[in-house]
Amino acid sequence: MNAPHPYTSQAGDFDSLARRSTEQLAQLTQQLQRHTQGEVLVSQADRGRYATDASIYQCMPLAVLVPRSEDDVVSALGICRELNVPIVPRGGGTSQCGQTVGAGLVIDFSKYLRRVIDLNVEQRTVTVEPGMVLDHLNAQLKSHGLWYPVDVSTSGQATLGGMAGNNSCGSRSIAYGNMVHNVLGADAWLSDGSLLSLGRFDQSQGAARHLGERVQQLALQLQPDIERHWPKVLRRVAGYNLDIFCNQNVRPYTADGSVNLAHLLVGSEGTLALTRSLTLQLSPLPRAKVLGVVNFPDFHSAMDATQHIVRLGGPHLSAVELVDRTMIDLSLQNPAFAPTIRTALSPHINHGQPAAILLVEFSGESKDPLLPHLRDLVTLMGDLGLPGSVVEMVDDSAQKNLWEVRKAGLNIMMSLRGDGKPVSFIEDCAVPLEHLAEYTDALTEVFARHGTKGTWYAHASVGTLHVRPILDMRRDGAVKMRAIANEASELVRKFKGAYSGEHGDGLCRGEWIRWQFGDKIHDAFGQIKQWMDPIGLYSPSRMIDPPKMDDERLFRFPSTYRVIPIETALDWSAWNVTADPVTETVSAPGTGGDPAQGFAKAVEMCNNNGHCRKFDAGTMCPSYRVTRDEQHLTRGRANTLRLALSGQLGTSALTDPALWETMDLCVSCKGCKRECPTGVDMAKMKIEFTHQYKQHHGYTLKDQLIAHLPRYAGLASQLAPLLNLRNRWSWLARLTERLTGLSAHRALPAWQSTHAFNTPTPGVDIATVLRAERGVVLFVDTFNGYFESDNARAAYRVLEAAGYTVHVAHRPDQHLCCGRTYLASGMVDQARVQVRQLIDYLLPLAQQGIPIVGLEPSCLLTLRDEALQLGLGESAHEVARHALLWEEFLDREHQAGRLETLRSQLTPAQAPFLLHGHCHQKAFDLVSPIQRVLALIPQSSTTLIETSCCGMAGSFGYDAKHQDVSMAMAKLSLLPTIDKHPDAWVVADGTSCRHQIDHGSKRQALHVAQVLARHLD
């Protein structure tokens, strides 16, 4: 386990704090529970989830408070003061330098304290609580034509309190400045409990005025030192903003030259005060943007050209952002990003394989006046010897997609497998533009000397390029980190840059503050800390008395990090690899030395960037969307698994009940599989976990009922009238709930006496389909076959009408099943048996190239996903290559011009369609085929519902314990949208989605096959 934070503060020695922790924790917990309404989290797992942020560090807090109100914060402050427990404030926890990692009480502002307090559209100001997320604020401002323009890449996760804490900077800082340039005021609690209102110095009174005068005096005394040592660049975020009284930034901190005392808090990283509210300067939302993507044949020329592009830019230039070759390649390997990045590549440079691209954006009131700027850019690049290098993007959605890829930069890089990862410690040094090319060349050489390399991207316009050398922190990473930092700092000094230019100081750059500013200014920072937090209660041992950046006692992966050996049920060997940082070659699967056979390494892919804390389009992560709990977040789950696998939650590894709680609300939607930039696939991890857990704790009756459903369904269907009484007699439903845990408030799928498996199988036999010109195999799953056999018939009918020779997969002696119910229950061995039988049946057909189509997304896609990790060899891959969803197959055929017969038979639509995509369809990017197939129906119009998971998710929503969460997921957007469209036909391919819709809106949703069949002549 990691050591507790080893540093001392006046508020308490963390070592002794940890030794006293049982007593301390009991007192703290008791008092917080008694005097606050907030959530008090004290379990080892809860604390572990708050022990990390997006940095390389880890430090167990004593406890976590999630305050529900300001009063809770004030009470907690009093309690901590009394007990001498340090406070570490936290927003989204996306800091990269360990700012939110610390012993003491972590206060998470992000869950409840996230309101807009006051919006003044005329004055263009807004006052917000600190836990408000930037994107959520901007969504509220949009209708007023306003936005808050500090557009950090983590805009969907970053809270305004955290952004102010770090003095964050966005991609468009060249036009709008950093956080410090856009904060007008702050109310904050000092550690003595007093509330300070910080704003314009000349209008300040009382304690704020007094503080301002002291800081002013200090600044005036030190003016010559400030002028000598302060980097003269836009991007300097180290230390406290002592220069508000003699501004050294290339952009004035205020429009009118006044001094604003709130700027003292900006960038103070929670070390001076707890922010209660922030007043922000808003900007008009640019109505139009155009983008020129400049492709470069080599990296140096991109760096050299930046200064010329910035000079050309003028007032409409809003961004110049770099993406280098490695990142282009990684994006091309990512299914979500590949199509977008291709749109940015010019065929005229290195045959479409540029060494780097610069995204050059111009913004203004309308597009037309911006177009000449694009033309000037094209001319400039021609003059610089690069004709044909600019891809012009005027279309808004194309630009938006490309910005998403750029914003995912760090995450894309972190998708490297193996223990070597890009490490943040010199990732945001800022140098003047005229030195950018020389600086990047020199630093690249430094990396090479230390046997590593870095990927360059981000804010070229302001000389802040992100670069992270790939280091293995469990082995020689710390030594290399120190050596590289030393050499990088020399370069920064040579070019008169800022060592800390964007992400803050935290644990990794605190020690460089003295280096950057000299002793006197550093001591002045200590003085400011002393004035504002004399008892050292707030995030001690950071900007003042910081630890060494390479103190491995603070690492998430110290050299002592060990993984508990486990025998995995699924094959995780693809993650069990090592990668060479220079050549990027990856060793063979299974050779990475993971005692958990690759499972631990898969879990460790989560770098804590927090991208899963999102509410926008996409699926990830539905359980967090309704609970807003760190525990019920992909990141929270990955952290808990990591802690368990490395013995930090005790010796019981994956069998601890705390793990069950964490994994319980994961609906296995696979949203993270697609949307987590580092590819954390929690649905698959849940199968492995459930297997491990249930092996130890045993299976419940409910588990057995769900898992074995495909086996007993034939028998049960014979008792259909009897079993269906459960849905009619509420006392029986209640009794069933008591016996099985299946919610009495839900109707269970109704059994059919006559179903697809006890009526004559339509279609041809195997020999015939193998000979057929247009043969296809229809795989009827348990759910559509036993409960909604009309869907299977409809699918068959449409295929036949389209001219296909259909073979319906069946074995008289055995029900063919994909094993999904066993996988969901963690019975991996039984699932393997089922899948093997199915694959044995399908293999000869697949080998002859016959498409295998299925109706239920979660069943059919099992063949393309989990089936490949069951150790079934090449035959599983062969079948997977031919397995298609029914509509995916039709869409493919349509693209090939082979659906004319079907089209000619389709009658016009009778109503608009409202489409809900199943989560697994979304995870495999398979929603658009449904839209295209529906479009075959004459006069049809389809609206896609922007949904996350419907909340039913297989058997999840039937569980009485999940009923509320399940309905909350459905009510996020699915049910309200359906209610708004009473005349539409609701289309949903997932069995459980249809049941949830039926339950929540009393509307019958249809499988797309049914929709087409109902439109056949």
Ligand SMILES: Cc1cc2nc3c(=O)[nH]c(=O)nc-3n(C[C@H](O)[C@H](O)[C@H](O)COP(=O)(O)OP(=O)(O)OC[C@H]3O[C@@H](n4cnc5c(N)ncnc54)[C@H](O)[C@@H]3O)c2cc1C
């Ligand atoms: C993938 C990725 C991309 C990023 N891109 C950018 C980028 O483009 N630009 C950029 O500037 N940064 C970037 N960051 C860093 C980080 O996202 C930003 O600094 C962000 O603003 C932090 O917001 P947060 O809510 O996560 O804050 P946290 O990380 O939770 O906290 C940040 C600091 O604020 C303090 N704090 C939080 N709440 C309070 C409060 N109420 N009172 C006092 N102090 C408080 C914390 O103690 C901490 O010191 C990136 C990080 C990642 C992982």
Ligand code: SF4
């Ligand atoms: S699970 Fe993925 S998206 Fe979430 S924090 Fe981890 S790496 Fe980021």
Ligand code: SF4
């Ligand atoms: S599978 Fe879905 S619910 Fe589970 S962690 Fe991933 S996004 Fe969240």
